[in-house]
Amino acid sequence: MAIKDLTTTTARRPFQRRRKTCPFSGPNAPKIDYKDVRLLQRYVSERGKIVPSRITAVSALKQRELAKAIKRARFIGIMPYAVQ
Amino acid sequence: MALYEHIYLARQDVSPTQVEEMTAALTAVITEGGGKVTKNEYWGLKSLSYRIKKNRKAHYTLLNLDAPHQAIAEMERQMGINEDILRFLTIRVDELEEGPSAMMQKRDRDDDRGDRPGRPGGDRGGFDRGSRPPRRF
Numbered sequence: 432m433a434i435k436d437l438t439t440t441t442a443r444r445p446f447q448r449r450r451k452t453c454p455f456s457g458p459n460a461p462k463i464d465y466k467d468v469r470l471l472q473r474y475v476s477e478r479g480k481i482v483p484s485r486i487t488a489v490s491a492l493k494q495r496e497l498a499k500a501i502k503r504a505r506f507i508g509i510m511p512y513a514v515q
Numbered sequence: 516m517a518l519y520e521h522i523y524l525a526r527q528d529v530s531p532t533q534v535e536e537m538t539a540a541l542t543a544v545i546t547e548g549g550g551k552v553t554k555n556e557y558w559g560l561k562s563l564s565y566r567i568k569k570n571r572k573a574h575y576t577l578l579n580l581d582a583p584h585q586a587i588a589e590m591e592r593q594m595g596i597n598e599d600i601l602r603f604l605t606i607r608v609d610e611l612e613e614g615p616s617a618m619m620q621k622r623d624r625d626d627d628r629g630d631r632p633g634r635p636g637g638d639r640g641g642f643d644r645g646s647r648p649p650r651r652f
Contacts, residue, residue: 466616509561
Protein backbone atom coordinates (compact mmCIF):
# COMPACT_ATOMS: atom_id res chain seq x y z
CA MET A 432 0.00 0.00 0.00
CA ALA A 433 1.40 3.35 -0.91
CA ILE A 434 0.86 6.09 1.61
CA LYS A 435 1.61 9.62 0.45
CA ASP A 436 4.65 10.87 2.28
CA LEU A 437 3.55 14.24 3.59
CA THR A 438 6.88 15.08 5.16
CA THR A 439 8.55 15.70 1.81
CA THR A 440 5.90 17.98 0.30
CA THR A 441 7.98 21.12 0.59
CA ALA A 442 11.19 19.54 -0.66
CA ARG A 443 11.10 19.98 -4.43
CA ARG A 444 8.75 22.27 -6.23
CA PRO A 445 10.68 23.11 -9.34
CA PHE A 446 7.78 24.79 -11.04
CA GLN A 447 6.48 26.73 -8.08
CA ARG A 448 9.45 28.41 -6.50
CA ARG A 449 9.62 31.38 -8.91
CA ARG A 450 7.43 33.93 -7.22
CA LYS A 451 9.00 36.84 -9.07
CA THR A 452 6.95 39.81 -10.03
CA CYS A 453 5.53 40.13 -13.48
CA PRO A 454 8.22 41.41 -15.83
CA PHE A 455 5.73 43.68 -17.54
CA SER A 456 4.47 45.50 -14.50
CA GLY A 457 6.24 48.12 -12.51
CA PRO A 458 8.53 50.92 -13.61
CA ASN A 459 10.56 50.63 -16.80
CA ALA A 460 8.54 47.67 -17.92
CA PRO A 461 8.88 46.89 -21.62
CA LYS A 462 5.75 47.46 -23.62
CA ILE A 463 4.29 44.37 -25.20
CA ASP A 464 4.54 44.95 -28.92
CA TYR A 465 3.77 42.37 -31.55
CA LYS A 466 6.57 43.77 -33.67
CA ASP A 467 9.23 43.20 -31.03
CA VAL A 468 10.24 39.66 -31.84
CA ARG A 469 13.16 39.62 -29.42
CA LEU A 470 10.91 40.30 -26.49
CA LEU A 471 8.26 37.85 -27.58
CA GLN A 472 10.74 35.08 -28.22
CA ARG A 473 11.61 35.01 -24.55
CA TYR A 474 8.08 33.89 -23.78
CA VAL A 475 7.90 31.19 -26.38
CA SER A 476 9.32 27.68 -26.01
CA GLU A 477 11.85 26.07 -28.31
CA ARG A 478 9.04 24.46 -30.26
CA GLY A 479 7.40 27.85 -30.71
CA LYS A 480 4.65 27.32 -28.15
CA ILE A 481 3.56 30.08 -25.81
CA VAL A 482 4.98 29.52 -22.33
CA PRO A 483 2.40 29.34 -19.53
CA SER A 484 2.46 32.16 -17.04
CA ARG A 485 3.00 29.87 -14.10
CA ILE A 486 6.49 29.37 -15.47
CA THR A 487 7.28 32.92 -16.49
CA ALA A 488 5.45 34.67 -13.64
CA VAL A 489 3.65 37.01 -16.00
CA SER A 490 0.47 38.45 -14.60
CA ALA A 491 -2.81 37.27 -16.06
CA LEU A 492 -3.63 40.51 -17.86
CA LYS A 493 -0.19 40.78 -19.38
CA GLN A 494 -0.22 37.13 -20.34
CA ARG A 495 -3.34 37.72 -22.38
CA GLU A 496 -1.75 40.73 -24.08
CA LEU A 497 1.40 38.74 -24.66
CA ALA A 498 -0.54 35.87 -26.19
CA LYS A 499 -2.36 38.27 -28.47
CA ALA A 500 0.90 39.87 -29.54
CA ILE A 501 2.50 36.50 -30.22
CA LYS A 502 -0.45 35.42 -32.31
CA ARG A 503 -0.31 38.62 -34.33
CA ALA A 504 3.42 38.17 -34.85
CA ARG A 505 2.74 34.65 -36.06
CA PHE A 506 0.11 35.88 -38.45
CA ILE A 507 2.39 38.36 -40.15
CA GLY A 508 5.10 35.75 -40.41
CA ILE A 509 7.79 37.09 -38.12
CA MET A 510 7.32 34.25 -35.65
CA PRO A 511 6.64 30.62 -36.44
CA TYR A 512 3.56 28.73 -35.40
CA ALA A 513 5.55 25.55 -34.80
CA VAL A 514 9.21 24.62 -34.93
CA GLN A 515 10.36 21.11 -35.71
CA MET B 516 -10.36 60.06 -36.74
CA ALA B 517 -9.09 56.71 -35.68
CA LEU B 518 -5.46 55.68 -35.37
CA TYR B 519 -4.31 52.51 -37.01
CA GLU B 520 -1.11 50.58 -37.44
CA HIS B 521 -0.92 48.76 -40.69
CA ILE B 522 1.58 46.21 -41.93
CA TYR B 523 1.50 44.61 -45.30
CA LEU B 524 3.62 41.96 -46.95
CA ALA B 525 4.54 42.12 -50.59
CA ARG B 526 5.80 39.03 -52.30
CA GLN B 527 9.51 38.61 -52.78
CA ASP B 528 9.57 38.85 -56.58
CA VAL B 529 8.66 42.50 -56.69
CA SER B 530 11.46 45.03 -56.45
CA PRO B 531 11.76 47.54 -53.61
CA THR B 532 10.90 50.37 -55.98
CA GLN B 533 7.68 48.64 -56.90
CA VAL B 534 6.93 48.29 -53.20
CA GLU B 535 7.42 52.03 -52.87
CA GLU B 536 4.98 52.59 -55.68
CA MET B 537 2.46 50.33 -54.02
CA THR B 538 2.84 52.21 -50.78
CA ALA B 539 2.36 55.48 -52.62
CA ALA B 540 -0.79 54.18 -54.25
CA LEU B 541 -2.16 53.06 -50.91
CA THR B 542 -1.35 56.33 -49.22
CA ALA B 543 -3.17 58.06 -52.07
CA VAL B 544 -6.25 56.00 -51.28
CA ILE B 545 -5.98 57.02 -47.66
CA THR B 546 -5.52 60.71 -48.33
CA GLU B 547 -8.38 60.73 -50.78
CA GLY B 548 -10.53 59.26 -48.07
CA GLY B 549 -9.52 62.09 -45.76
CA GLY B 550 -6.77 60.45 -43.77
CA LYS B 551 -3.11 60.96 -43.05
CA VAL B 552 -0.16 58.67 -43.18
CA THR B 553 2.14 59.62 -40.35
CA LYS B 554 4.80 56.97 -40.66
CA ASN B 555 6.02 54.87 -43.52
CA GLU B 556 8.65 52.29 -42.63
CA TYR B 557 10.07 49.79 -45.00
CA TRP B 558 11.56 46.86 -43.13
CA GLY B 559 13.08 45.33 -46.19
CA LEU B 560 13.00 41.85 -47.59
CA LYS B 561 12.73 39.61 -44.55
CA SER B 562 12.67 35.88 -44.31
CA LEU B 563 9.37 34.48 -43.26
CA SER B 564 9.08 31.96 -40.46
CA TYR B 565 6.87 29.80 -42.66
CA ARG B 566 5.90 29.81 -46.30
CA ILE B 567 3.11 32.18 -47.15
CA LYS B 568 1.61 31.46 -50.55
CA LYS B 569 4.79 29.59 -51.46
CA ASN B 570 7.01 32.60 -50.69
CA ARG B 571 9.90 32.30 -48.28
CA LYS B 572 10.62 36.01 -48.06
CA ALA B 573 8.52 39.11 -48.24
CA HIS B 574 8.81 42.87 -48.29
CA TYR B 575 7.47 44.31 -45.06
CA THR B 576 6.06 47.80 -44.86
CA LEU B 577 4.65 49.50 -41.81
CA LEU B 578 2.30 52.44 -42.04
CA ASN B 579 0.88 54.56 -39.28
CA LEU B 580 -2.49 55.83 -40.33
CA ASP B 581 -4.92 58.38 -39.04
CA ALA B 582 -8.01 57.96 -41.14
CA PRO B 583 -11.74 57.36 -41.08
CA HIS B 584 -12.79 53.78 -41.27
CA GLN B 585 -14.19 54.08 -44.77
CA ALA B 586 -10.75 54.97 -46.11
CA ILE B 587 -9.26 52.00 -44.29
CA ALA B 588 -11.93 49.69 -45.64
CA GLU B 589 -11.32 50.94 -49.15
CA MET B 590 -7.59 50.46 -48.82
CA GLU B 591 -8.04 46.93 -47.52
CA ARG B 592 -10.41 46.14 -50.33
CA GLN B 593 -7.83 47.22 -52.87
CA MET B 594 -5.16 45.22 -51.13
CA GLY B 595 -7.23 42.12 -51.37
CA ILE B 596 -7.48 42.59 -55.11
CA ASN B 597 -3.78 43.23 -55.60
CA GLU B 598 -1.98 39.99 -56.31
CA ASP B 599 1.39 41.19 -55.09
CA ILE B 600 0.25 41.70 -51.54
CA LEU B 601 0.35 38.50 -49.56
CA ARG B 602 -1.01 39.59 -46.26
CA PHE B 603 -1.88 42.67 -44.31
CA LEU B 604 -2.76 43.45 -40.76
CA THR B 605 -4.53 46.58 -39.57
CA ILE B 606 -4.70 47.23 -35.89
CA ARG B 607 -6.55 50.01 -34.20
CA VAL B 608 -4.37 51.68 -31.60
CA ASP B 609 -4.98 54.35 -29.00
CA GLU B 610 -1.81 56.21 -29.84
CA LEU B 611 0.66 55.99 -32.65
CA GLU B 612 4.23 55.05 -31.94
CA GLU B 613 6.65 57.84 -32.67
CA GLY B 614 10.07 57.20 -34.08
CA PRO B 615 11.39 53.93 -35.44
CA SER B 616 9.40 50.89 -34.50
CA ALA B 617 10.68 47.95 -32.52
CA MET B 618 11.77 46.21 -35.66
CA MET B 619 14.09 49.02 -36.72
CA GLN B 620 15.55 49.51 -33.31
CA LYS B 621 16.29 45.86 -32.98
CA ARG B 622 18.50 45.99 -36.04
CA ASP B 623 20.99 48.21 -34.31
CA ARG B 624 21.20 45.92 -31.33
CA ASP B 625 21.52 42.74 -33.30
CA ASP B 626 25.29 42.65 -33.09
CA ASP B 627 25.49 43.43 -29.40
CA ARG B 628 22.95 40.95 -28.17
CA GLY B 629 24.50 37.81 -29.45
CA ASP B 630 23.01 34.85 -27.68
CA ARG B 631 20.02 35.37 -25.47
CA PRO B 632 20.31 34.55 -21.79
CA GLY B 633 18.63 31.33 -20.74
CA ARG B 634 14.96 31.32 -21.44
CA PRO B 635 12.72 30.88 -18.43
CA GLY B 636 11.98 27.21 -18.12
CA GLY B 637 14.11 26.31 -21.09
CA ASP B 638 16.71 24.61 -18.96
CA ARG B 639 14.21 22.75 -16.85
CA GLY B 640 13.65 20.07 -19.39
CA GLY B 641 10.48 18.33 -20.29
CA PHE B 642 8.99 21.58 -21.28
CA ASP B 643 6.74 20.45 -24.01
CA ARG B 644 5.42 17.39 -22.30
CA GLY B 645 1.78 16.79 -22.76
CA SER B 646 1.02 16.32 -19.08
CA ARG B 647 1.71 18.90 -16.47
CA PRO B 648 4.53 18.30 -14.04
CA PRO B 649 3.45 16.46 -10.94
CA ARG B 650 1.92 18.83 -8.43
CA ARG B 651 3.41 18.32 -5.02
CA PHE B 652 2.06 20.41 -2.21
